[in-house]
Amino acid sequence: MSRTFLSMARKTLLGVTTALFVLHQVELQAETDHPNSTKALEVEKVTQIIDREITQKLKDQNLQSNPLTSDAEFMRRVYLDVTGCTPNQTEAQAFLSSQDPHKRAQLIDTLLQDEGFGTQQGRVWRDWIAPQELPSEGNGGNQPIQATRNLGKWFADQFNQNKPWNQIVHEVVTVDGQLKDKPQGLFYSLTGTDTGIPEPAGATRAITSLFLGLDLQCAQCHDDPYKEWKQTDFWAQAAFFKNVQSNFNGRYFAAVTETFGKPTGKGAKKITTRDRSNNGLITIPKDSFENAGKVVEMTYLLSEKIQVEAKQPLRPILSEWLTSKDNPYFAKAFVNRTWSYFFARGIVEPIDDMRPSNKPSHPKVLEVLTQEFIQSKFDVKHLVRLILNTDAYQRSSLSIEKEDKKLRESFGRYPVKVLSTDQLYDSLRQALQDPKLDLRTYDKKALRRFGESSPVGDEYTEFQRLFETDENDSTHFTHGIPQFLALLNHPQVSSGGPKVDKLIKAKTEPQQAVNELYFETLSRPPSPDELDEALEYIQEDPDNKRTYSGVLWMLLNRSEFMLVR
Amino acid sequence: MSLNRPIDRRELLKLSSMGLLSTASVPWFETLAQGAAQSTQKRKKSCILLWMDGGPSQPHTFDPKPNGEFKSIPTTVPGVHFTEYFPKMAKVMNEIALVRGMSTGEGGHYRAKYLLHTGYARTGGFEHPAIGCIASHEIGDPNNELPAFVTIDAGFDKGNGGRLYRSVPAYLGTRHAPLLVRDPSKGLENLPEEAENTELDRRLKLLKRSEGRFAKKVSDPLVRTKQAAFDRAVRLMRSDRSKAFNLESEPTYLREAYGHHKFGKSCLMARRLLEAGVSFVEIFHRGWDDHEGAAKRIKERSPWMDTAIATLITDLKQRGMLEDTLIVWMGEFGRSPVDGKGHYARAWTTFFAGGGLKTGQAIGKTDEKGKRPGGTVVDRPVSTAEFMATICYALGIDYTKEYIADGNRPIHMIDGHAKHIHELF
Structure with missing residues (x-):
């Protein structure tokens, strides 16, 4: 598909975004007119929009959604999903014996304040960044197990402090310094070569997939015939990471930095491309199927070129665009990924293929949550609270006859x-x-x-x-x-x-x-x-x-x- | 059903004269052996893959060169030489077919491990099934209590060679995933010694009642998968075949013949597993990424490797199993000429043994010229796809078959239109 088409598609997409946002504003406005408007009501308002679309879609397919699940099943589910552990007997009995009609919403709030929330989300992000099968010192590879755990703990702390998601990602992307002070620096090692040396291509694949919900993997070596990505789109992103270099302490990754000239310090290793092009340019490496040796200019994905000074660090420039509320993918990708964590399926599926031509199953759900997420200044707990308070989240997982799969994929049934x-x-x-x-x-x-x-x-x-x-x-x-x-x-x-x-x-x-x-x-x-x-x-x-x-x-x-x- | 052949007296004498065996061995698996005796059915093909993780050096093993770091020695096949550290294997070269023209092109560890296990280049987001999983799917016995595909960890020298490839069944289904034996000297993890246990029976009975009710209530595929996997574990525990994991019942002389290194134990366990009806055993030993030079390390490793492989070939032969058992020895690539310091995928060596192949020959040739001979294939290059097709063909698997991957995507079992190495059949 041509680049022109893509730009057009993107414009259209932004148009839709604006329209929905207006709609959303109108609905929220109506709600704030309510004399006793509270945060809880706001949650209810958003969950209603979500459940309305899900119900409508089910209706269109002649599907009947499952009833809400029992208190006991809901409790076990929400404990495991949010804190990563079953409730103990005291907690379980307290919830089950409570007669409060709002006890589900209250439990959600309680668990979001529990340390287990950050712990679990931290582990989830740790495993997304560092799948367990990566080489580690325990299985004959170089990945430091303790450093990977520290990375998970770092994420856990951020989530528990409820640091805004754009801030968390900024701190990952622009990390500079010793691993012992900045455990998130391991990101560049985990996404690097087999031996853990940072690599522009690996960082690009990871950042586009994890933070933008886009799969540019194929475009690393050639224009992707099935998707809209050109090979130059990939390398224009990779150019931001050209100057990332690392220090190793023996076999172990110890620091990441973005300075110029020859790497310095103990065990210093430069990125793997031996690229002599100017700052802001990158050369497509030899092992690519196409265009090896071609020099590509650094750009934001599908955007205009950027002028940089000779010695200007590049990752902060990337981060500014990447984590911006105006980035059409950033907030949406997190919403979709978080939704998929709970429902075992994204609103866009696969979750890292959010290109414009791969449509969401429930556009309004994605849009309203994305707007809420942006409006709340990337408040992760707020987003999770909204999701958990929907009927969709609280439906029974019991399967009824043949329509199981369809029902689950339409969010009319909670997954097992x-x-x-x-x-x-x-x-x-x-x-x-x-x-x-x-x-x-x-x-x-x-x-x-x-x-x-x-x-x-x-x-x-x-x-x-x-x-x-x-x-x-x-x-x-x-x-x-x-x-x-x-x-x-x-x-x-x-x-x-x-x-x-x-x-x-x-x-x-x-x-x-x-x-x-x-x-x-x-x-x-x-x-x-x-x-x-x-x-x-x-x-x-x-x-x-x-x-x-x-x-x-x-x-x-x-x-x-x-x-x- | 495994068919355990009685031992041929003459074979045994031959074996004894080689110093490998001292007395007759007794079939360890009597009920199956009896079944075998009554059966006239042809034994199914099976495979033992010996995986040298990290990339073993061909100039230090089976493609010696005149100015190499090791001397070369003759084998039982005229004109075919090994290096001096593999004397026992040299005596069974007539059962071996060397492939000296491996030309696979992928020099990165993990990508090459993936390629040489699946026959496909690794692409993100799509997994291809490993050869062991394909064998499990195609020739495995679904009624056997043992999984058709078992992997055995034979240990490692040191942490090099990067991430270990683990066989994935992908779209063939979880049932074809390998069962891993982490240490052959300890048998299978968490397998109790005694199959009989009345307390366990009582507990299982208690569990069964509630599981039955739950499956009725929650008829999710995930619940069925869990219960099927649980039942497979129980059936394995209760099966006589699980004795295959226990090497204790092998006679001492035979255990000694295989050697005390984990690699030898793995080979012995592999033979027992094949007797118990397993179709594919992959033994992996890690640490062959000898960047500091292959000479020292291979000299250290060669005694146990030479002993174990020679014994395995001989033991299978005297049990009448060699014809039906394909042995494959390989890594993800070879090493650079002379010193073996670098990765080398353009010209390297693997071998097959047994399997009813035309053995006693070396297929393909590398050059003998210059200061660094062996860097180029000068005769009969073999691609990854041809190599994979050969394994399939030898196991009686129709490699032209197409699978249907997720998303209704048709995909060839073996990439492209490769043909097996016809010289072997």
């Missing part, structure tokens, strides 16, 4: 998702009340003869390695024999952990024990059938430690435990 590695680890630790849960079967002292080392990480790394999930599709169940062999047989899971020890020590009666164990795992009391079966199992064996552990083991191996639904 598999617990992410972190959600599973935290929920297991909570259920067993074992903060140091360790499912390793090997230790570092394993065989050290030449050529036989076993890379063994700490208990968290090894858990992640075993229970890795698909960070791009939470409805994709990837566990198989090794994961279930661990849950079936590992003594840490089958022998009840500190939780059962406490039940035994307190001489807990079987009925109460079963009740507690259900709450700590499935966040609900047992049904009469479930209670009877568990009690029957307990009565057949005088050893309560064994039987209580057995009930807990059974619960941890339940499908219901492994799922968000």
Whole structure:
């Protein structure tokens, strides 16, 4: 597709944006006229717009949306989605017994203030930037595991402080300095070469995909015949990263900077292109299918050229455009990505292909949320609050006959998702009340003869390695024999952990024990059938430690435990 | 069903004279062995892939050159030489077919690992299934309690060679994902020694009732996938075939013949897994990215590699399994001529053994000229696609087949219109 077409498409898109924004303003205006206008009402107003479009689309397809889910299911879902962990028994019972009609909205507010919110979003962004299969010191590569965790923690802090998203991204894109002070600097190493050296092409792929929702991958080597991107679009972006260089401390990435001349400092490494072109220009490297050696001028994506001084740092210039509220992709990409985190599907799908010709399934939903996000100065918690308060988020995940997939894709049904590695680890630790849960079967002292080392990480790394999930599709169940062999047989899971020890020590009666164990795992009391079966199992064996552990083991191996639904 | 052939006396004597075996071995898997004896069915083909991660050096192994860092020695095939550090393998060269003209063009570790596992260049956002997953899909036995594709980690020298490629089934389905054995000396992680366990039975019974109700209530594909995966784990635990992961029951002399290095143990486990009906075993050993020069490292590695591979070939042969078992030895590329310091994808060496192929030959040739001989293929270059097609063909897989990937996208099993290496058949 030609460049001209694209520019036109973009203009049209901006036109639509403006029109919708006006509509949105009118609706919000009507609402502020209300004498008792509050923040909550505002939320309600926005969620109504969202739910109206979703309902209309369902109607157009002759689909009937699922009813709202039960309080118990909602509670477990929102705890896992927001804080990454199931509620404990006290929290669960408090919510379930509350008679307050606004208790769902209140719970959402409470959880957004919980530290778990940042922790979970931080881990999600960590895994999007650094998928678990990247090389690490634990598997024969260079990626420092601790630095990657620090990156996740850095994001967690930003989210918990509710730092505006444009500010967070600015701090990632323009990072300059030592990794120990600025953990987000690892971004340039993770998106770099196999050995972790920053690379313009890698940074470009990551920044366009993660922050703009655009997939320019193919355009790295040739004009993309299926999309609108030309190869020069890609390299015009890459030119911003031409001067990024890094310092390594031994094998490990230690600092990132954008200065000129030869790299300085211990283990300094220049970017991999040996490019002698002027500042603001980049040469397409030799290994490209097309146009190798061609010099490309730096531009904002689909925009006019930029004049730069000879020694001017380039990333701040990029960031100014990238994180601006006028950038047609930036806010929208975050909204779509966040939506997809909850619904396991973006409003534009795939989430990093938001080019104009790939239309959103629900344009109004995307637009109203984007405008809200921009209006609120990129307030992440506000955006999440809006999403969670929709009926769409609070619908049952139960499937009804054949229309399942269509219904889910139209957001008439909440998806059934598999617990992410972190959600599973935290929920297991909570259920067993074992903060140091360790499912390793090997230790570092394993065989050290030449050529036989076993890379063994700490208990968290090894858990992640075993229970890795698909960070791009939470409805994709990837566990198989090794994961279930661990849950079936590992003594840490089958022998009840500190939780059962406490039940035994307190001489807990079987009925109460079963009740507690259900709450700590499935966040609900047992049904009469479930209670009877568990009690029957307990009565057949005088050893309560064994039987209580057995009930807990059974619960941890339940499908219901492994799922968000 | 695995067919465990009785041992041929003469073969055994030959083996003993090589110092590999001292007494007759007893089929470890009696019920299956009995089944085998009664069956006249042809044994299915299977494959052991020996993956030297990081890129092994051909001038230091199987394509020696006159001015190389190692001396060369003759093999049992006239005119074919190995380097001096592979004397045991030299004795079974008649069972080996070298491919000395590998010409694959991709010199970056991860992209090359992807290419040599899938036959396709890596493109972002689209995964191709690995050869082991393809084999699982095409020739795996779906009724076997063991997965058709098992990978074994044989350890590593040091952390080089970058990210390890892990086989992905992509659009073939999760069922064809490999089962990883992290340490062959410890067997399969979390597999209990005793299959019988009354407490576990009681717990499973308790679990089953609620799982049944849940599946009725939530009829989501994800729930069915979970329950199927869980059941597969239980069936594996209960199956006699899971003994394949335990090397303890192998006679001492045989374990010694394979060697005490994890690589040798992996080879022995691979043989047991094939006997138990597994179709594809990939053994990987990491650390072959010898930028400081390949001579020292390969000299250190060669004893265990030479011993294990020679024993594997001989052991399979004397069990009558070699005809049906394809052995493939390779890395993601070779190394630069003479010192092996650099990555080299233009001219490098792999080998096949067994599998009913025309062995005892070296296919393809690299040059002998100049100060750095071996940098160019002068006869019979083999592309990645031809190489992949050869593996498929040897396993009885129709490589011209098309798969349907996500989004109804038709995709060839093997890229383009490549043909297998006909000289091998």
